[in-house]
Amino acid sequence: MSALIELRTVGKTFSGGKVALEDVSLALQEDQPRFIAVVGESGSGKTTLARLLLGMIEPTTGTVRYRGEDLAGLSGARRNAFRREVQAVFQDPYEVYNPFYRVDHVLTTPVRKFRLAATRTEGRGLIEAALRSVGLRPEEILGRYPHQLSGGQRQRIMVARALLLRPRLIVADEPVSMVDASLRATILSSLRRLHEEMRISILYITHDLATAYQVADSIIVLYRAAVAEAGHVERVVKAPLHPYTQLLIGSIPLVSTERSWVEDKPAAGRPGGAGCHFADRCPSAMDHCLSAAPSLFQVAPDHAAACFLRADAPALAEGALSSVLG
Template identity: 65%
Template sequence: MTPLLEAKHVSKHYGANTALSDLSMSIDTSKPAITAVVGESGSGKTTLARIILGLVPPSEGQVLYQGQDMARLSGTERRQFRRDVQAVFQDPYEVYNPFYRVDHVLTTPVRNFNLASSRAEGRTMIENALRAVGLRPEEILGRYPHQLSGGQRQRIMVARAVLMKPKLIVADEPVSMVDASLRATILTSLRKLTDEMGISIIYITHDLATAYQVSDNILVMYRACVAEAGAVERVVKHPQHPYTQLLISSIPQVSTTRDWLDDEGDQKTAATPSAHGCRFVDRCPVAMPKCSTTLPPLYRTEPARAAACFQHEASPTLPNGALNEVLTPTPS
């Protein structure tokens, strides 16, 4: 079956900077799953999201939507794409017009896409979408954005996405601006969409701990490249790329063992990254001479895992474009 979306050797350059380097993956929504894309600022995770959403064209390579090049979609196909693939962005404050009631962001898509045959049916659809994300319609509808909390506003954005009955939701840092106590609630409602409604989700985040909590698969990105990919349980519990290891050890844990600050932490080594070498070489505690000159490919170290590090040279390389082989579609 043709996957919903397929990225083929996609790169994005901004001037001399490469934001995303030769990434290939497909998103097959027939087996719904949550895939987390994790990385620090500048890792290319948001660029990947924007390319998948069709908001920016790739500099090289192509993105296929149901087998068709995204750049050459007809008007009707583009409209279908706009329904199938929904976005939830970071800031639950900026997306609302303060002069409109929040109903506006829900009724507009119903009208634009003729989702309902009557006003009453539209209202029912909106109420169901709100309930799907754990909101009570009577507490939400008729209110202005400033009367709702950040967590409520962000869940309305998820409800708006759900309303379109999408196959895929791309959520770019959906919880980074809400309180820790509300993050769990929002992420749990995202998980439900996958488990109960069969919607696939790409969860873009810098927070590995929430990624571990909600996703099935994970892609760890570092400076435009995939550093490690695979089943989330394996990657988080036994990280194989030094960058993933650094990320995990950097998360402060609620524990009476206080080893977070005493740890060696991030080490800048003498090596400088060259255009050809591993992107992580200047921060890597185990860098070898060849790391400065050759970019390590992804090595398939386990059935559901690959790491781009020469420490795993003994494992077979994962051909570019075969990333999906290590992403398991089995929901937890």
């Protein structure tokens, strides 16, 4: 059976030669819903990955496939089916709204466009149910303008909008980075509940390793457009194998009255585009790290790291990234 959506050795290079993503393969099956976090610093390729999965941009190399068909070639009914089954929740909820319309507009439009209800009353019922599923009271939300709601409310409306279409995958690109800390847990718990109760796959794009650990089952760590480490979130966070992941975890602030200082090894430098992407920052860089890029080495059934320190493990087969995500 074809995957719901699949990346096959996908790469993306923008004008000017900037490599935003390179050789990523990932398959999401409809009958195996997953909650996957994609983490990394700014510029690592997270949002590019999201935009490729959503069909907003086309890959430079490789293909993105929806139910076995090249996404770039979809048209008509197949394109509409894709748009219904793969939904997005973006970083800034305010940009999605037209300030001249009440928030009802972003909910009634998909109901009408995709003919989700036979009558206006039925459509209203669907909208109210979707709002309640993300912890909002319809009587407090409907009829109001975007500026009359908080950022957390606007973002949860966008989750409800995605839910209206009964998607199989929600790509959430930094969905809580622009809301108050007190609301982050509410929004993320809504996504987690949708995954568990409605069996919707969630791809959670974030720079925040702490929230990724709290809500995701599996994790992909990106660095400079490539996968540095991937696997079950418990293994990757509690026993990271790639030096970059180790530094990420080490940078998470802990509540403590003591201060600790880490002395980094001087950067080795990375010539041109050769070698490991992390070599110029890695405290464990070796000479051959500068001349050859490491494969993803599978150190356990649910854990892989792109680091020569793990070269005693077998290299992960091409296109097998999904196998270590559980």
